[in-house]
Amino acid sequence: MGGTTTTDTAERATATGDEPYRIARGLAGMPFPDAAHNLQRALAVVPGDVDLNALRLWLALRRHRAGPATIRAVNRMLACVPLLDRPLTAGNAFGVCVEARGAGLQETDPRRYFHYATLAHAAGLAAFHQRFGGALAVEHRGRQYLLQAGDRRVIFNVEGPRLGLHFDFFFVHEPGMWDWFAGFTPDDVLLDVGANVGIYSVAAAGLRGCRVVGLEPFPVNVAAARANVAANRLEALVTILPVAAAARSAHGRLSHDEAVPGVAAQAFHAVDEALPDGKSGLSVAGAAIDDLVASGTIPFPTRIKIDVDGGEGAVVAGMQATLADPRLDSVRLEIRWWEPGKQAVVDGLRRHGFEPQVADDPKNLLFRRRPAAAAR
Template sequence: MRKTLSERSSLAKIPQSTLVAAALSSNPVAAALRPAPATGARPGRGARHIESVSVSSAVAPAAGVSKQSIPGRSSALKPGHKLATPVRRSITMYRYRHDATMSHNPGPETELTTKLRVQSFIERATRLWEDLRYKQHRLRSDTYRVAVGSAEADLYALSKSEYLDFARLPERGILEELLSDLRPDDIFYDLGANLGLYACLAADVLDTTIVAFEPHPKNADRLARNAELNGSKVAVHRVALAASSGSAQMKLSPGFGPDNLGSAGHTLLTEYYEEESESVPVTKLRGDEFVAEERAPPPTALKIDVEGTEMDVLQGLDSTLSRPECRLVYCEVHEDRLDSQGYSVSDVSDFLASRGFSVERRSIDGYQSFIRAEKV
């Protein structure tokens, strides 16, 4: 008797839990989908998190599963749930496509192709689920609450990319360490403040005014709105700190226009992107000049995220960093961009060490490396 499709498929011989675990172990997108545990909401500012649904229980099928027993009917997504039908449809289509593929190519699958097939499905299902989460979130609110340790801030999330940045929060580990290092009386400079994530969270733990620098016009507007939303004391300076003062062009990531918000790798390195991309005019200001003009008190702590111009910024802050009261620096480092200018991460570390800092390199899985520098 001719064998059935499910018998010919090696997927049918592997337990569902094994397939899902294998795919998730190499799929940071799916793993990141699981939100952090909910934290207590600040009185009067109701929590805005979306209820979590396990990826493994909601979207992971096994070959040979009938349409009537699709996992979308589990307790995670009950029948009749308004989000269940699209997810079940995706699972059903995956099963049909897999069976059709096997009917034309009945040869045995290797363990690698099995893993890649399941991983590809989970990635597609993850994107679908993220779309649904974002649309449901927008029906509830225009803002998203980010909580890191004892600090929290409400931030406008008016696009899917903004929402996912805040929901995933890949730099949570760095944020937790930085916020725990800050003292209530610190003067905190946020260089490359972007939409205000660091600035607003820092404002929640400090008694002083945050000094934020963001040269991108639209990002600076959103930064100011986020600060106002939280009642945060944030002074927004629409300039890029650099080694010299003047004007410059900020190169936007390919595919981004002047109205797109978020960093997405925008940089003052105008020759970095080989692809054609747009740019916006910005103003540069030497950091030591900013401090000398007493536009704000000298910093005691700084966060630097400037997409490759780390050395340029540090050189412009030479005198400021040498001050004894300047005690803490968190600097995101972009090795490839530094290399394009003839610098290295070691050059950044050596510069800070020569100004009296003890330097350590920090990294988070799947995220950019940071340098933590402190005077002891």
């Protein structure tokens, strides 16, 4: 195998220093039957090899229908790659997904990261097969990724290595998001603040049938998000607005790094505010969510997702009337609440009758309205 993209057993002895993910990407570029055949040949010679067993599961998950077989496949891998102190079951799948995800994020060894990420993705598939109450299937199709839940399916465009890594371990990244989505109905309206390339906007509309408005100010991501909406023919349900959610409605500047689809870590600044050192800036519209609702630009949201990489305080400041309205059921907020000033944002949502719980890792909080607050 060495530096090649196959699992030829003649070269297996020289491969001990290779990063499994690099090898996996080589396999992903091969026709699926050829890649599977190479792995089977290698496993026939070294059946207990930990990397090969993780690779076999990873490859299988690129074209997979979730179900009992998923749990059996994970437990076969765990027999060779000891990552848990218990087997995977239908009952503990979500917890295993979150646990393996957290362990992987702490890993500095790329081999161990690959093992944990593969386990988390597989456990996530098993968990959401249960949560969505029907068939759940995934499939890589060249530059597209297909996700099916029951009789509904969505496809996503995969452009470049950043998005490629995201889709290779799809259920690693936001397992709590999928758990939240499972409770959505066609009567819901999701406001996706920080929509990026529209993955969650498309998934909510395409798999749950709800209306979605995505706010995304970065032009390259706006174009990618709209392409994903069009690819799924969801224009009647999903609107992507090139707007940055802000404390007040006014034009400003967006600082950013590279301009490739899927890139995050942009920040919205007032026109007279200095940009961070080394950052480029472009002019974008900023809008308070309350103003968008009051003007009828967007329908009233029953669910809100906020992922803005540090600008949470401004976003929440601009949605006070929306938070006070009992029609808003829940808010998923990515926030490093332990950093200076961030706890005030959490406390602000609490004052409106919302109670947070950790969704999948400490920075991802799901705020649900307390029953007494909803009744008022």
